[in-house]
Amino acid sequence: MTVTEAAARTTPVPPLAARATAVGGSPVRDILAVTARPEVINFAGGLPAPGLFDRTGIAAAFRAVLDETPERALQYSTTEGEPALRAALAARTTARGLATGADELLVTTGSQQALSLLATALVEPGDTVLVEAPCYLAALQVFAFAGARIVPVPCDPYGVDPEALEAIVARERPKLLYTVPTFQNPTGRTMPAERRAAVAGVAARRGLWLIEDDPYGELRFEGERLPWLASYPGAEDRTVLLGSFSKVMAPGLRLGWLRAPAALRRACAVAKQAADLHTSTVNQLAAARYLADSDLDAHVARVAGVYGERRDAMLAGLADALPAGSTWDRPEGGMFLWARLPDGYDATALLPAVVEHDVAYVPGAPFYAADADRATLRLCFVTQTPDEIAEGLLRLRRGLNS
Structure with missing residues (x-):
């Protein structure tokens, strides 16, 4: 048999997963x-x-970490995240009105990874996921990859319509609602405080997870800061808050985090172990050093x-x-x-x-x-x-x- 004949009889490789093409x-x-x-x-x-x-401040933080603790900075780390960074993030979250301990946080490789981990931990193929209309595009991709049935919730210039949300939850029995209530992507709109309270109430009455993505909340030009959804009665045990340094420090660091109830946070940590073991150690330590030495605010x-x-x-x-x-x-x-x-x-x-x-x-x-x-x-x-x-x-x- 010639090489050409053998090649002609080669069996094609199996196809890609359906979700990879869908x-x-x-x-x-x-x-x-x-x-x-x-x-x-x-x-x-x-x-x-x-x-x-802040190139100067970030460069100084990296130099300090690599000069003082190179063995630690260049080594593997824990899945949950570097303790110094988690402590600093917990302090910032608490100072902004949501009491948080370091153990309540999981550091992720950008908040985009946090979304992927949550989809892995929460969504079975065929589960219904509610999103805003319109919605952050990469969130639609994440939930589609998880095999979710994605249902939009009617919105107006103030975000999700609570009455429409309640009716859709009663009809569709969804697993979660994903929302960007502050300076939303793509619309830039912000959900008022009374509407946040109403959304939290729907989640409590109907049994619904809330995922609040907040990558832009610190970039406020006017008006007063609004509380996170997890601050409202009824939402404490069912709200996941996502944060990120991408818009306030540098996106190239790929540093995000999620704050979630214990059981869900543990499930996300297991999913993260399977995905990448842990987020970059040196980047985490440099961010923690930046927070200690510079004035991020x-x-x-x-x-x-x-x-x-x-x-x-x-x-x-x-x-x-x-x-x-x-x-x-x-x-x-x-x-x-x-x-x-x-x-x-x-x-x-x-x-x-x-x-x-x-x-x-x-x-x-x-x-x-x-x-x-x-x-x-x-x-x-x-x-x-x-x-x-x-x-x-x-x-x-x-x-x-x-």
């Missing part, structure tokens, strides 16, 4: 790849402004001040950039602004013409679990300067008019 990639990352040219003013990303990273205040100016620059130019009859919200913080073009417009279909004018946005349709509003789009305002934002909006007007 769940698509991120449209946002696809757009970023297409618009990577330096001349493009890109409102499509969700990246913090790189020029505002002062740094965040400076970043939020700059972001607020950039939000104002975008708001100032939107009326001229978008077609007459368009609507948009005024976020009190975060990174995103959500707009809706008049009826009959399709933001996805319009994007190629807009990109030809060297500017980009993210169409809103992929953020919906069902019944997408194709006239919507998301604009990120934090990466460009006010002058760049003004130029980008001029290009956007030309692109939409073309």
